[in-house]
Amino acid sequence: MDGIAGKKSGLVWAVHLSTIALVLLWVVPTFGLLVSSFRTGDQIVGSGWWQSLSTQVQQLAAVRIEGDEVERDGVFVIEGQLYAAGTDVSAWGTSSREPEAYEPGAVADLGDGVTLTVGADGGFVLSSPSTMADLRMPRVFATASTPPEFTTGNYSNVIASPLAGQSIGQAFLNTMTVAIPATIIPILVAAFAAYALAWMDFPGRALLVAFVVGLLVVPLQLALIPLLQFHNWIGIGKGYLGIWMAHTGFGLPLAIYLLRNYMVGLPRDIIENAKVDGATDFQIFTKIILPLSFPALASFAIFQFLWTWNDLLVALVFLGTGNDQQVLTGNIVNLMGSRGGDWEILSASAFVSIAVPLAVFFSMQRFLVRGLLAGSVK
Amino acid sequence: MHPALQALFVIVIGVGGCVFYFYASNIFLDKVLYPARGPNAGRNTNRANMIRPWLFLFPALALLCLYLAYPVFATAWLSVFNRDGAFVGLGNYSAMFAEPKFVESLQNNILWLIVVPAAATAFGLLAAQLTDRIKWGNFAKSLIFMPMAISFVGASVIFKLIYDSRDANLSQIGLINAVWLKFDGGVGSFLMLRLVPFVLIGCLFLAILWAGWSVLRPLVQGQGGSILVTLARLLGAAVALFLGYELAIWLYGIATNELPYGTPQVWLQKPYWNNFFLMAVLVWIQTGFAMVILSAALRGVPEDTIEAATIDGANPFQIFFKIKVPQIMGTIVVVWTTITITVLKVFDIVLAMTNGQWETQVLANYMYDKLFRSLDWGMGSASAMIIMLLVTPILIWNVINARKEMR
């Protein structure tokens, strides 16, 4: 007995360890983006995100000296602080060619009696025998260690950006308006069709299954022009009604396919017993199949919601880009400006748009399990 | 009216309308058209049962025909005209096959079609099986599922950051290059870059050869089946042979190649390998999908079959491969099919990361290029038809599977 128990616990450990390894592999890319979304653009391109927590020794961007001139005993002086607190300067210079020419505290002679000193804490003193009002201010290059620094500025940029008059809240609402009906309606329509394809006997059933699988592969881009033409022709043009119909049409093949596969696996005896008891197909469907298929319905609902939520192409074509129609993906893409984006906006916006789908998944997960338990009780 | 209110309205009208349609049409069929009473009760019931499936199917079929089947026919029609609207027959197709970029994308697509569904399904199955058994399984599942919630464009951003490369004297911001630069050709490098990959890929190589043989075995032993089954077996064996050949080249490469230690690599510009870096993005996304569906199926496996096997002394691996996997084969086919189709359609990843340059073109992006860059509807439609043709083996497999289930 002991031997078996020992083997068992060894196996459990192996399961835990491999799960951890798998999860880490899957999370690291997203985690990197999450960390990057709290850094400034210059930091993101300056060092890897995994270094963001450590104090770094690096060449800082050149800073031009500025400040008010004070006259002291016939000497004109500008004093000030070059860097944020915590910075520790190890070398500095005044020319891009020799950025590490001086030790902290050393005095650099800039000609005409002008001298500059930069201390280890980034404090500087620029002094000159004559006024410096017309002097071209020198730049300071420094090699310094800087403490880790994070910002929530990227998120406030994404969330509160007033660009183009549309708030992100409005875009959120628009996306919801698109996604919810476009998730519910195809499920309902597909459930009936899936039941017919799984449990009703009629000629041509296998062919219809093949037809549905075949339609799965139709590239969306091809359907755009004929369908928009069709919408214009029947008079609904560009609008919410059109996009709901489009998402329903595009989502149906997969919905039917997944649901049919699940329903085929339901125990045959339950359905046959019900038939013997005189239940009609309609009753069997609503009273037995639908409740039993809940996990499949829930998982398809999650996928369809994710697709409509993340979709940009269908929304652009069938909905338009006005302020009360623009969806979240469109809003974020516009934030990036006409010439493509910067890491910091891309990363922050990715997390803003991921929040709702994740919440949906977490809340639906409960239903996934519950439905399964119900299904296993026969 | 605010669109959100309108959405509520539409949910109510849409859902109510659907329910009403199904309910009313069934009542109409049973009570008015063919009532199951009177002199013709038996005949009427039969007739009603012949019509009923079509009542259930009608809304779905109508939408499918309008939104998907009609564009397919329109595409097939467009594909025989050139950009000036003149009929060219199969001219677009022959022009396409003469284009090196098209042949390249066809080759790449075949690689994608084999690697991505296989890897995503395998990882998904692994994740489903592992997380089913442990307390924090649901949490682990959510984390693996997370990439599904990221749009393809977002995912491309994430992986561009990972694959980023910069000059050797700057600090790397791409994770892969940062790790790569840690290797210096010493013992650690030998262990991590030669020995471990060699063993892992060697195992995969043997597993694939074994799988190919077990697919082919019934044919060699003369157990016939229908023509479709034979074809499917031959195709499976061919795929296994092709993969085995590729992996053999890999093994040779791992053992002998000189590695450029110490210099940052531009991963997305290494022909052939860059395809795998792009595929990794899709595998990363689709594993969550496979995991969710397969874990539902795994939980549906009846406990008594597992208990019986445990009592017979089967070890966990035997239970998994001999009891569970065969029982969820139908679902595995579904997951494989769905991911295959996603692979055929995905162009965002390639468009955003390489736009098909450095020999990474795939058919969907080629089509997008022809449609919207070159404004050549004929060529674009023709390439779309090729994409749809590629799905035929999957189609046959599904028909076989559906027939089996219905018996």
Place this chain on the structure above:
Amino acid sequence: MKTKLLVSAAALALGAGGAMAQDLKYPVGEGAFNWASYTAFDEANNLEGQSLTIFGPWRGEDQVLVESMLAYYTAATGVTVSYSSSEGYEQQLIIDAEAGSPPDVAVLPQPGLIADLAKRGFITPLSAETATWLTDNYGAGASWAALGTYPGADGTPALYAFPYKADVKSLVWYSPDNFADAGYAVPTTMEELMALTDQIVADGGTPWCIGLGSGGATGWPATDWVEDMMLRTQPPEVYDAWVSNSLPFNSPEVVGAIEAFGTFAKTDAYVAGGAAAVASTDFRDSPKGLFSSPPQCYMHRQASFIPSFFPEGTELGTDADFFYFPAYAEKDLGSPVLGAGTLAFIMKDSPAAQAFIEFLKTPIAHEVWMAQTGFVTPHKGVSVDLYGSAALKKQGEILANATTFRFDGSDLMPGAVGAGSFWTGMVDFVGGKSAQEVADAIQASWPK
């Protein structure tokens, strides 16, 4: 019935959302603006209650700028304007045009695409007076008018698109401090530029930052280089013949221009990171090398928009500046300028759309934007003192001093080349293929 109700409800909701009043950026009557043109336009047009949809390429900060200009149009005419844009706006416009629901007015930066749309009959031609107006009132007016003139559905050429807003591409950006530290002077001829390049290498520095990376559009910055070299090695007529493919892409003139670009991009010592890094460096990251310390490079050739990608806090004029990408002194080709721009055209004719084109002729439509940022115009009636910065003014001068102005050739070529094989060909070229090989491949891809 239900459908109709919903549709009208949606239309109502739309109408209510669209009518947003925007404050005018500069009060009418103040400053050096040409207010007379505004008042005249105001008095001539009253289209209260009408609406106009405009679809254009400007997003993000640019969208704020264009909307500040559109506010004056709304104030003068009473027309409700809804401007929108999106990523992949070209594709969306094509889909909308084909499906029959185009915007009233569209703005695109690709004359090649507009010509295609005109050929298919999607665009309403502009009046002949507008063509004359362009010739008279734009600097190098005839070439601007030619830019908007294409054969229509019936094959007769007409003015279809109105050029509005220009970009100067022949600019070299540098850091004046770095030049001062090293004692370099701004070159005025291509020979001096080449000498400076060698001088920097001799001093142990790297002269150029070149980055072609742009995701799906990787390669386009190189097309600008080749076009600029084309204008500097060949007379403008050859350039025009090249763009229309009456001079094949693989002819020696073009191959020579590609090779001239190659002298910069394919010499390891000339570019930051070596030639291998050129294709992989993102064009947005590339100029940052000018400002690192020690500098990764001293010069960066890019169009007038690039300062948006300079590090935060970079001040134009002090921290960064630009000079004209010079011409060869030994070749007698004057000072050619490569540029780009956007063109507005009517897709659904209406009085409001016609009035919009008229509005674009008024100096005020140009001055409002040029007084802010990122806007250069060839309009001769504007007051140049209004340029929002010295940099813009200098660009305006470069544009005005040009002996030859040519539009970005890749935007004029068919999409399959200008946004396809030309880009990929340039990536192959810096990746190691020879100029002749690449040019042959591009020529083969030219739609017959």
